[in-house]
Amino acid sequence: MKRDYYEVLGVSRTGGDGEIKKAFRKLAREIHPDVNKNDPEAETKFKEAAEAYECLSNPETRAAYDRFGFEGVQRGGFQDFSQFSFEEIFRSFFGEDIFGGGRTSAARGTDVAVAVEISLTEAASGVKREVEYQAVSGCEPCGGSGAAPGTSRETCEVCKGSGQVRTVSRTAFGQFMRTGICRRCKGEGSVVETPCKECGGRGAVMAGRKMEVDIPAGIDDGQSIRLSGLGGRGERGGPAGDLYIQVTVAGDEKLIRDGDDLIYHQRLTIVEAAIGTTVAVPTLEGEQEVDIKPGTQFGEVVRLKGKGMPQLRGRGRGDLRIIVDIVVPRHLNSGQKDLLREFARTTSEKNYSSDEGIFDKIRTALS
Numbered sequence: 001m002k003r004d005y006y007e008v009l010g011v012s013r014t015g016g017d018g019e020i021k022k023a024f025r026k027l028a029r030e031i032h033p034d035v036n037k038n039d040p041e042a043e044t045k046f047k048e049a050a051e052a053y054e055c056l057s058n059p060e061t062r063a064a065y066d067r068f069g070f071e072g073v074q075r076g077g078f079q080d081f082s083q084f085s086f087e088e089i090f091r092s093f094f095g096e097d098i099f100g101g102g103r104t105s106a107a108r109g110t111d112v113a114v115a116v117e118i119s120l121t122e123a124a125s126g127v128k129r130e131v132e133y134q135a136v137s138g139c140e141p142c143g144g145s146g147a148a149p150g151t152s153r154e155t156c157e158v159c160k161g162s163g164q165v166r167t168v169s170r171t172a173f174g175q176f177m178r179t180g181i182c183r184r185c186k187g188e189g190s191v192v193e194t195p196c197k198e199c200g201g202r203g204a205v206m207a208g209r210k211m212e213v214d215i216p217a218g219i220d221d222g223q224s225i226r227l228s229g230l231g232g233r234g235e236r237g238g239p240a241g242d243l244y245i246q247v248t249v250a251g252d253e254k255l256i257r258d259g260d261d262l263i264y265h266q267r268l269t270i271v272e273a274a275i276g277t278t279v280a281v282p283t284l285e286g287e288q289e290v291d292i293k294p295g296t297q298f299g300e301v302v303r304l305k306g307k308g309m310p311q312l313r314g315r316g317r318g319d320l321r322i323i324v325d326i327v328v329p330r331h332l333n334s335g336q337k338d339l340l341r342e343f344a345r346t347t348s349e350k351n352y353s354s355d356e357g358i359f360d361k362i363r364t365a366l367s
């Protein structure tokens, strides 16, 4: 069931042209395709509003609608919006300028990504890296104009330099004015008569660029740095794209990163863990001696405060966590076994194998 055109636009039947236009613009902003990308109903709503506006904004079709209703306007081959895309209809009503001008003709340049691999130490200190990449750039010989050196761009005679053309479509109910991009100059307002040989008249070429990039301290594996405006050049005055530096932080042989913390696995023999010792632990600043207290257990963590990674764009640093792994001897000769049995016999600590204890059992068996 079609809704009444006045109801669609929310204006009274006696509303003037200005009122109808204002109501439609307000409605159009609300259901603009860019704002409602995920709303499947937005397109239908907009088409409904566009149809209502097209009818009511023209005195003849409006009069026909007022007298005969939908019958009055449908008879004469009124625009069937269902065959047009949402964008097309939108542009046909508003041309380029509805939301602040130059929307369609100016195009943003492309984004470019460059991969960079750095070491963990470089990630900790921050590092400068020279990167090379290809991006659409202004053509040098013609200064980006596209016109051969010594010549210049000429004003487009089709659109007289505006980059836009108005087309008038006639229907049984009158004329409808539409604004579109000039095809001759593609909206630029000027054309190249003698194209530059270097760029073929496009004013832009793919060119290699080199630059030094500051990779900040604390950057993590997989993070990107965005350098605004360093990507491909924009078209028709549009802004340049961005350059993304995609950083990979290579794994370190000894230190494992865990956010801002670093982890180091320190292996200890049962004797070292039991009696205590001093070990040399790798840190970002070189080796550091660390005391291991007697009776250290498997999995215990010794924390070196502030010896981890710096926080990205922050002031603090994480910790270095030393996790203790205890290595149990695999190959013992009989003398060593005897020593351990002797130790087991004299220790006040409980054996876990049974209430009697494995060494007690062995001893019983041997005696």
Ligand SMILES: [Zn+2]
Pocket (backbone or CB within 6 Å): 156, 157, 158, 159, 160, 161, 162, 163, 164, 182, 183, 184, 185, 186, 187, 188, 189, 190
């Ligand atoms: Zn033109």
Ligand SMILES: [Zn+2]
Pocket (backbone or CB within 6 Å): 139, 140, 141, 142, 143, 144, 145, 146, 147, 196, 197, 198, 199, 200, 201, 202, 203, 204
């Ligand atoms: Zn050129």
